[in-house]
Amino acid sequence: MTRLRVVAAQELRDLWLTGRGLPLILAYAVLLSVTSYLVASNRALNFLEQREAVGLTLQVGVGVAALLVLVVAADAISGERERGTLESLLLTPAPRWVLLAGKGLAAMSLWLVAYVVSVPYVWYLARGTGVLGRALVAGLGVGTLIVLFLCSLGLAISTVTGSNRVALSVSFFLLLAAFFPTQLPTAAQSGGVADVLLRVDPVTAGLHYLSELVVRGRPAGEDLGWLVGPIVLAVAAAAAACTVGARMSLRPGRRA
Amino acid sequence: MPPAIACTGLSKSYGPRQAVQPLELEVEPGTLLGFLGPNGAGKTSVIRILTTILTPDAGAFTVAGVPHDRPAEIRRRVGVLPESAGYAEGQTGEQVLTFFARLYGQSGTQASATARELLDLVGLAERARTLVAGYSRGMRQRLGIARALVNRPEVVFLDEPTLGLDPAGQRQVLQVIGGIARQRGSTVVLSTHLLAEVEEVCDRVVILNAGRVVADGGIDEVARVAAAPRQGRVRLPADSVAAGLRVLSASPEVARIARSEARDEIVVELREGLTPAEAGPRILRALLDADLPVLAVELDRGRLSDAFLTLTADT
Ligand SMILES: Nc1ncnc2c1ncn2[C@@H]1O[C@H](COP(=O)(O)OP(=O)(O)OP(=O)(O)O)[C@@H](O)[C@H]1O
Ligand SMILES: [Mg+2]
Numbered sequence: 001m002t003r004l005r006v007v008a009a010q011e012l013r014d015l016w017l018t019g020r021g022l023p024l025i026l027a028y029a030v031l032l033s034v035t036s037y038l039v040a041s042n043r044a045l046n047f048l049e050q051r052e053a054v055g056l057t058l059q060v061g062v063g064v065a066a067l068l069v070l071v072v073a074a075d076a077i078s079g080e081r082e083r084g085t086l087e088s089l090l091l092t093p094a095p096r097w098v099l100l101a102g103k104g105l106a107a108m109s110l111w112l113v114a115y116v117v118s119v120p121y122v123w124y125l126a127r128g129t130g131v132l133g134r135a136l137v138a139g140l141g142v143g144t145l146i147v148l149f150l151c152s153l154g155l156a157i158s159t160v161t162g163s164n165r166v167a168l169s170v171s172f173f174l175l176l177a178a179f180f181p182t183q184l185p186t187a188a189q190s191g192g193v194a195d196v197l198l199r200v201d202p203v204t205a206g207l208h209y210l211s212e213l214v215v216r217g218r219p220a221g222e223d224l225g226w227l228v229g230p231i232v233l234a235v236a237a238a239a240a241a242c243t244v245g246a247r248m249s250l251r252p253g254r255r256a
Numbered sequence: 257m258p259p260a261i262a263c264t265g266l267s268k269s270y271g272p273r274q275a276v277q278p279l280e281l282e283v284e285p286g287t288l289l290g291f292l293g294p295n296g297a298g299k300t301s302v303i304r305i306l307t308t309i310l311t312p313d314a315g316a317f318t319v320a321g322v323p324h325d326r327p328a329e330i331r332r333r334v335g336v337l338p339e340s341a342g343y344a345e346g347q348t349g350e351q352v353l354t355f356f357a358r359l360y361g362q363s364g365t366q367a368s369a370t371a372r373e374l375l376d377l378v379g380l381a382e383r384a385r386t387l388v389a390g391y392s393r394g395m396r397q398r399l400g401i402a403r404a405l406v407n408r409p410e411v412v413f414l415d416e417p418t419l420g421l422d423p424a425g426q427r428q429v430l431q432v433i434g435g436i437a438r439q440r441g442s443t444v445v446l447s448t449h450l451l452a453e454v455e456e457v458c459d460r461v462v463i464l465n466a467g468r469v470v471a472d473g474g475i476d477e478v479a480r481v482a483a484a485p486r487q488g489r490v491r492l493p494a495d496s497v498a499a500g501l502r503v504l505s506a507s508p509e510v511a512r513i514a515r516s517e518a519r520d521e522i523v524v525e526l527r528e529g530l531t532p533a534e535a536g537p538r539i540l541r542a543l544l545d546a547d548l549p550v551l552a553v554e555l556d557r558g559r560l561s562d563a564f565l566t567l568t569a570d571t
Contacts, residue, residue: 006358018346084342088403090309092359093332250309 003094007102015106024068028114035060036121054126054135055215059207062143065114066150069107073154074171076103078164087250100245104155111147115140135214142206145230149202152237156244160252178203202230258321260285260411260443266315268301275301277467288437290454291447293464294568299447300339303413307336320410335409337400337417345389349380349399360407374402378432394425411443418450430457451564465568486526488555494520496548503546509535
């Protein structure tokens with residue numbers, strides 16, 4: 001546990017003091033500003049539309065934050081490998097999954113900061129609608145599940161790919177694939193297979209739950225079934241990442 | 257006391273390329289071992305196997321008395337400067353060392369103390385708070401050596417610690433390495449291309465070629481066995497050089513002669529199988545018998561570099 005803390009603290013310092021943490025969050029804030037400006041500048045908002053604006057902003061926030069976390073996670077091990085710093089880490093008695101988990105925690109911090117940054121935007125858009133509280137709570141919960149899922153995938157990919165570029169592009173492809181079903185036309189969404197897909201994919205299921213809650217104003221307990229997929233898959237992905245991480249090697253794909 | 261390193265039948269191939277042939281090696285504790293070999297000989301592969309980074313295809317080994325099936329325990333007892341080691345550029349030397357000391361389970365205060373002690377040992381105390389990004393190559397190598405020592409290792413592996421350093425830098429690093437072996441009593445495996453530095457600090461040398469040990473022993477021993485020197489120079493007054501050439505070309509000890517233009521010197525190459533001790537007096541006698549006023553006969557002493565070239569010639 002101490003080692004996990006040591007690795008996480010080191011990675012946090014790296015990310016926020018010297019690394020890409022601040023520039024990424026800055027870009028995030030700019031994007032969120034543009035999005036909220038666009039949705040808020042529509043003068044003809046009635047209450048429903050205003051809630052849609054909140055929902056949309058939350059979705060964009062979660063989506064972009066997931067992308068940022070994925071970029072950092074995909075770089076976690078493959079980056080060390082490429083910079084020649086991995087061997088020294090592997091030479092320490094620290095369990096390899098601890099190295100991975102420490103990096104994962106640091107990457108997740110990006111999501112927490114992004115969430116905090118998005119609070120004022122959500123507050124501004126949601127004022128007077130009465131959904132602010134549930135938007136913030138559900139946004140945090142659902143966002144954490146989705147980001148944890150993608151972060152774990154990114155870490156696992158980073159562990160098994162030889163180069164940084166491959167890790168980044170594979171992760172990016174997976175991100176697109178995970179978000180893709182949100183773009184399916186509604187007709188396709190009502191089919192049996194599509195329904196299963198939407199419920200299983202943590203991204204679509206999580207965002208669906210979020211919008212039911214925030215936009216349609218459904219009670220929080222009503223659609224909890226939609227969260228089963230995200231919870232199960234987020235936990236499974238994190239466990240899988242640790243398992244893959246435990247076999248981390250200097251050169252992936254070889255018996256090394 | 258168990259040997260610092262013992263391995264039997266260790267082998268490793270990458271696809272069809274056999275990088276390490278079945279390898280037998282035993283190293284006594286406290287030895288400063290020079291681990292030599294040309295590019296691609298398998299030095300790094302052997303070091304990676306012994307430090308649990310690479311799994312061998314076959315064979316068994318112990319390091320610091322710990323068998324290979326307990327890799328975490330081996331890692332606790334060895335220190336390694338990996339080949340082409342990188343560093344977190346955004347950290348100071350002190351931060352790097354403290355972080356690694358903590359990964360070995362030291363508390364925050366212990367780790368800071370370790371970092372300061374080692375920075376001092378490798379002569380980086382004054383740059384402790386400088387970012388690694390601002391370190392020169394030699395400073396990085398010294399930081400890497402310090403990092404290899406954070407856990408007070410019983411066996412230290414240094415994979416080309418002097419790579420890319422200028423002569424002063426090499427000397428400095430070698431002094432540090434010699435100090436590690438003497439003062440800390442650690443066993444040191446020093447992989448390098450620089451033969452002179454092995455001659456300077458090592459107790460024993462192992463030469464690897466194409467994954468095989470081709471020589472193993474004390475420096476003098478290896479140099480003598482592998483390559484008795486076969487060159488020498490005969491100096492004569494200018495007007496006797498022509499006569500000297502005639503005598504030497506007729507001498508059965510000499511395989512080849514050449515006249516060196518710069519000085520009145522004849523370069524001789526001895527026939528194979530002859531040692532300088534045998535050939536020297538006979539050459540001198542032949543010259544004196546021909547009434548030539550010999551100014552000097554010098555035959556080269558055994559050098560490790562000759563041994564190295566001889567033993568690794570067929571690659
Ligand atoms: N990851 C790898 N994949 C394929 N072949 C490899 C790999 N690593 C090493 N080799 C091959 O194994 C052989 C031994 O390499 P190794 O790096 O152990 O040699 P070395 O003695 O350390 O060389 P150098 O002095 O250049 O560092 C070489 O022929 C090399 O091409
Ligand atoms: Mg090497």
